Amino acid sequence: xxxxxxxxxxxxxxxxxxxxxxxxxxxxxxxxxxxxxxxxxxxxxxxxxxxxxxxxxxxxxxxxxxxxxxxxxxxxxxxxxxxxxxxxxxxxxxxxxxxxxxxxxxxxxxxxxxxx
Amino acid sequence: xxxxxxxxxxxxxxxxxxxxxxxxxxxxxxxxxxxxxxxxxxxxxxxxxxxxxxxxxxxxxxxxxxxxxxxxxxxxxxxxxxxxxxxxxxxxxxxxxxxxxxxxxxxxxxxxxx
Numbered sequence: 200x201x202x203x204x205x206x207x208x209x210x211x212x213x214x215x216x217x218x219x220x221x222x223x224x225x226x227x228x229x230x231x232x233x234x235x236x237x238x239x240x241x242x243x244x245x246x247x248x249x250x251x252x253x254x255x256x257x258x259x260x261x262x263x264x265x266x267x268x269x270x271x272x273x274x275x276x277x278x279x280x281x282x283x284x285x286x287x288x289x290x291x292x293x294x295x296x297x298x299x300x301x302x303x304x305x306x307x308x309x310x311x312x313x314x315x
Numbered sequence: 316x317x318x319x320x321x322x323x324x325x326x327x328x329x330x331x332x333x334x335x336x337x338x339x340x341x342x343x344x345x346x347x348x349x350x351x352x353x354x355x356x357x358x359x360x361x362x363x364x365x366x367x368x369x370x371x372x373x374x375x376x377x378x379x380x381x382x383x384x385x386x387x388x389x390x391x392x393x394x395x396x397x398x399x400x401x402x403x404x405x406x407x408x409x410x411x412x413x414x415x416x417x418x419x420x421x422x423x424x425x426x427x428x429x
Contacts, residue, residue, distance in 0.1 A: 233416055243405070245416055
């Protein structure tokens, strides 16, 4: 299957700082990228959907000013957690899919964020 | 909005036992259905998917799933599990009008004892 790479795999940051997570599709053009958050022992919760070149669509309850998503190219999307707080500590996962209704989404390896 | 329910949080089996993990969804329209597996320390991998056609879908590593539309179910099965199947399994649904976003079940942890 296609490869989606996330960077970094883990990051520790201080409260109040911002953290940027990158999601790249390595061998296909990702017209749509999704950002999920996974709490311990819970399922993946969709945070937002982004289409290349347009603003992201956020799920209800997700603060768009706190979780900034940029999808400037067909191979790269970024999630920036601004003014991070300890409660933002979580596992963030991106997925990407190409054009067409019958395509599957491929997942990155996830980023473990710890805010201290 | 669609939702997905997985029946078991944690399943413990011995090697060679048969496996069935339940998954039910709530959505009245056209759906695509997926099972993903997450091995310890690794990213999500697709096991199998159903889009249309034969409701019995075969995936990788000997897994299969059956879509029963009348029951809104998509249960995952494997006749004989191995120790290497120890992982967390997620059922996911993509509604026909959702532009690709997946709704995941809460996951089922499978532990297989050798």
